[in-house]
Amino acid sequence: MDTYALLLAATLNAGTVLAIAGLGLLINERSGIVNLGAEGMMLVAAIAGFATAVQTGSDWLAFGAGALAGALMAGAFGVLVIWLNTNQYATGLALSLFGSGFSAFVGINYTQEHLAARPHFAIPLLGDIPFIGPALFRQHPMVYITIAFMAALTWFLYRSRAGLVLRAVGESPESAHALGYPVRLIRLMAVMAGGALCGVAGAYISVVYTPLWVEGMVAGKGWIALALTTFATWRPSRVLLGAYLFGGVTMLQFHLQGEGVAISSQLLTMLPYLATIAVLVLISRNPVWIRTNMPASLGKPFFPGS
Amino acid sequence: MTTSTRRSVLRTTAWSTLAVAAALAGCSKKEEAAPDASASAPAASAAVAAAPSASAPLKIAFAYLGPVGDGGWTFAHDNGRKALEKELGSQVQTTFVESVPESADAERVFRDMVAQGNTLIFGTSFGYMEPMLKVAADNKGVHFEHATGYKTADNMRVYDNRTYEGAYMAGVVAGGMTKTNTIGVVGSIPIPEVIRNIDSYTLGAQSVNPKIKVKVVWVNEWFNPPKETEGAQSLIDGGADVLLQNTDSSAVLQTAEKNGKYAFGWDSDMTAYGPKAHLASSVNIWGPYYIKAAKDAINGTWTTGHTWWGVKEGAIDLVSISDKVPADLKAKVDKVKAGLKDGSFSIWKGPILSNDGKEVLKKDVVADDGFLGGIKFFVKGVEGKVPGDK
Numbered sequence: 001m002d003t004y005a006l007l008l009a010a011t012l013n014a015g016t017v018l019a020i021a022g023l024g025l026l027i028n029e030r031s032g033i034v035n036l037g038a039e040g041m042m043l044v045a046a047i048a049g050f051a052t053a054v055q056t057g058s059d060w061l062a063f064g065a066g067a068l069a070g071a072l073m074a075g076a077f078g079v080l081v082i083w084l085n086t087n088q089y090a091t092g093l094a095l096s097l098f099g100s101g102f103s104a105f106v107g108i109n110y111t112q113e114h115l116a117a118r119p120h121f122a123i124p125l126l127g128d129i130p131f132i133g134p135a136l137f138r139q140h141p142m143v144y145i146t147i148a149f150m151a152a153l154t155w156f157l158y159r160s161r162a163g164l165v166l167r168a169v170g171e172s173p174e175s176a177h178a179l180g181y182p183v184r185l186i187r188l189m190a191v192m193a194g195g196a197l198c199g200v201a202g203a204y205i206s207v208v209y210t211p212l213w214v215e216g217m218v219a220g221k222g223w224i225a226l227a228l229t230t231f232a233t234w235r236p237s238r239v240l241l242g243a244y245l246f247g248g249v250t251m252l253q254f255h256l257q258g259e260g261v262a263i264s265s266q267l268l269t270m271l272p273y274l275a276t277i278a279v280l281v282l283i284s285r286n287p288v289w290i291r292t293n294m295p296a297s298l299g300k301p302f303f304p305g306s
Numbered sequence: 307m308t309t310s311t312r313r314s315v316l317r318t319t320a321w322s323t324l325a326v327a328a329a330l331a332g333c334s335k336k337e338e339a340a341p342d343a344s345a346s347a348p349a350a351s352a353a354v355a356a357a358p359s360a361s362a363p364l365k366i367a368f369a370y371l372g373p374v375g376d377g378g379w380t381f382a383h384d385n386g387r388k389a390l391e392k393e394l395g396s397q398v399q400t401t402f403v404e405s406v407p408e409s410a411d412a413e414r415v416f417r418d419m420v421a422q423g424n425t426l427i428f429g430t431s432f433g434y435m436e437p438m439l440k441v442a443a444d445n446k447g448v449h450f451e452h453a454t455g456y457k458t459a460d461n462m463r464v465y466d467n468r469t470y471e472g473a474y475m476a477g478v479v480a481g482g483m484t485k486t487n488t489i490g491v492v493g494s495i496p497i498p499e500v501i502r503n504i505d506s507y508t509l510g511a512q513s514v515n516p517k518i519k520v521k522v523v524w525v526n527e528w529f530n531p532p533k534e535t536e537g538a539q540s541l542i543d544g545g546a547d548v549l550l551q552n553t554d555s556s557a558v559l560q561t562a563e564k565n566g567k568y569a570f571g572w573d574s575d576m577t578a579y580g581p582k583a584h585l586a587s588s589v590n591i592w593g594p595y596y597i598k599a600a601k602d603a604i605n606g607t608w609t610t611g612h613t614w615w616g617v618k619e620g621a622i623d624l625v626s627i628s629d630k631v632p633a634d635l636k637a638k639v640d641k642v643k644a645g646l647k648d649g650s651f652s653i654w655k656g657p658i659l660s661n662d663g664k665e666v667l668k669k670d671v672v673a674d675d676g677f678l679g680g681i682k683f684f685v686k687g688v689e690g691k692v693p694g695d696k
Contacts (some may be wrong), residue, residue, distance in 0.1 A: 006543035009539065010539050014536060052318055075439065111377060114578055114580075167610070192606070209532065209535065210531045210534075210557050210560065211534050211560055212556060214377070214556075214559055215375060216373070216529075217531045219530045219532050219533065222531065224584075251539075251540060254523045254539075254541075257537075257690065258490070258521045258523050258541055259544070260690030261690070264693070268525060
């Protein structure tokens with residue numbers, strides 16, 4: 001029984017990384033910009049966060065540094081694709097490759113560093129309930145913040161005026177422009193917000209999840225987060241659920257192995273991507289579904305006045 | 307409208323595929339020049355000039371699997387390279403390429419190394435075997451050295467360390483330190499080398515504690531810290547309290563540290579990564595072999611073959627044993643180490659049972675290297691099956 005509680009706890013922890021990055025990418029994709037640079041931004045943020053944690057000893061400053069690093073990289077990307085109208089996919093790829101190289105370069109002196117012992121977290125009283133306590137209430141605060149953030153983002157997108165404008169920019173930048181909204185500025189802000197959240201996710205990996213720095217340590221989580229936004233058909237709540245699902249698959253695979261169950265772990269590793277392709281096929285087959293789910297201008301450049 | 311959107315979806319998918327491919331192909335390259343010949347002591351210059359290698363140093367290249375900063379497998383190889391440079395000085399000039407994938411890219415890297423005039427090339431991972439064999443066939447004048455493999459050619463030979471001896475000694479410590487009688491291993495890829503290490507770890511633990519159970523998870527990669535973390539976490543959640551890893555980073559040790567459990571360093575001394583969790587480190591010392599190989603090439607005595615060094619040759623050691631390990635347990639490790647050194651002790655000596663109950667080694671029979679090289683079974687006490695084993 002306890003094992004399952006711990007499995008659940010590990011799933012929440014694994015899903016949180018994907019959820020933070022996925023929600024960030026959702027924001028910029030809702031504004032019509034695809035940023036394939038997630039992996040690179042997360043790597044740079046991971047070393048920025050780790051270095052900050054080593055120097056200051058504060059996890060929260062580390063998350064801040066990660067967010068800043070992610071936002072700066074996304075800002076550079078934003079200027080390129082929004083004002084100079086470079087191809088979003090190619091630029092995003094370049095950002096990703098740049099990020100993995102750059103993080104390895106600046107991180108070279110931090111590979112031998114290590115952080116002080118990580119504190120344990122537990123919510124008083126709730127953490128002591130049998131089964132539910134160890135499963136749900138002994139997590140890093142970021143796990144709960146992520147859930148709260150998902151709710152806040154849902155409210156923002158669907159209930160606030162600013163969220164409506166953001167979605168309008170993603171659906172039809174021409175209309176938003178005609179109404180007098182600064183489309184490019186809004187897109188830049190969305191892209192930077194996305195970068196900042198990817199940055200927090202990157203810092204969470206290097207400071208909390210695997211408290212160390214080594215080159216390439218994000219190891220594909222950025223790509224999974226990108227797949228996740230599509231899998232979730234651009235809805236915040238589904239991003240969170242999808243993140244737990246993908247995180248759960250990873251943990252379950254190890255859990256089953258530990259129990260001696262013969263299951264191909266390679267097969268389970270493919271599942272998130274297979275699921276994403278299945279969702280893409282499903283929504284792409286139906287014109288109504290694709291219109292109701294996917295931001296209509298996603299990936300397309302916008303030329304004001306054209 | 308619809309068609310264009312659909313097309314953009316396709317385009318997104320295509321670009322993403324490209325992106326993943328590009329990310330996998332990325333590998334970085336660094337060069338390090340040997341100390342300049344003119345920097346050597348002026349008084350000795352005449353003697354140096356007389357040596358045949360003084361004018362043209364032997365160019366040696368290393369292909370590494372991970373980054374030099376992995377703190378484990380590749381870090382140990384790079385220490386070996388540095389020891390080689392220190393020992394032979396201006397006689398050699400070494401370069402390395404890190405993060406070389408175990409794919410067709412490796413062949414490109416090896417061909418590149420040959421083109422740059424290297425005449426002794428080390429490939430430090432199992433997966434480089436086929437690419438190296440291909441390049442070796444085309445470049446008869448170049449000596450190739452492949453770590454941990456089994457195929458050779460006239461100009462390609464194999465070297466390895468008996469890492470299982472380190473695993474066995476770690477097992478002795480683990481067997482004495484576990485409170486749950488359950489210990490765990492985070493495995494990388496189910497090849498004989500790794501399976502042999504898991505088995506030896508188990509045999510070591512059972513030598514001091516017959517009730518030991520061993521749980522194994524596979525991450526199917528040599529180097530992926532988050533996955534190693536997840537694997538280690540699931541072992542701890544499943545009740546294992548002393549972990550060993552046959553992967554290349556320090557993530558497992560750090561996960562044990564975070565959870566208040568014990569673990570070992572692997573390939574390199576990892577004390578610093580988890581001072582409380584760290585019980586000992588099983589280290590690879592590649593320097594002596596690299597020096598020997600370079601001398602063979604310089605002196606023209608290089609011949610093909612297999613080299614498998616262990617504790618006896620100073621290539622494997624269990625170091626930095628924690629103060630938490632009681633003195634009598636330490637003494638047991640020392641006894642094993644001494645026995646391996648003088649040849650009086652064999653780890654793989656029958657009777658040994660596999661975990662499906664078969665007797666794989668009869669009483670008093672000592673396994674030869676052929677047997678050890680083909681181990682594809684778990685010994686009794688390990689839970690589960692070797693992946694791919696029907």
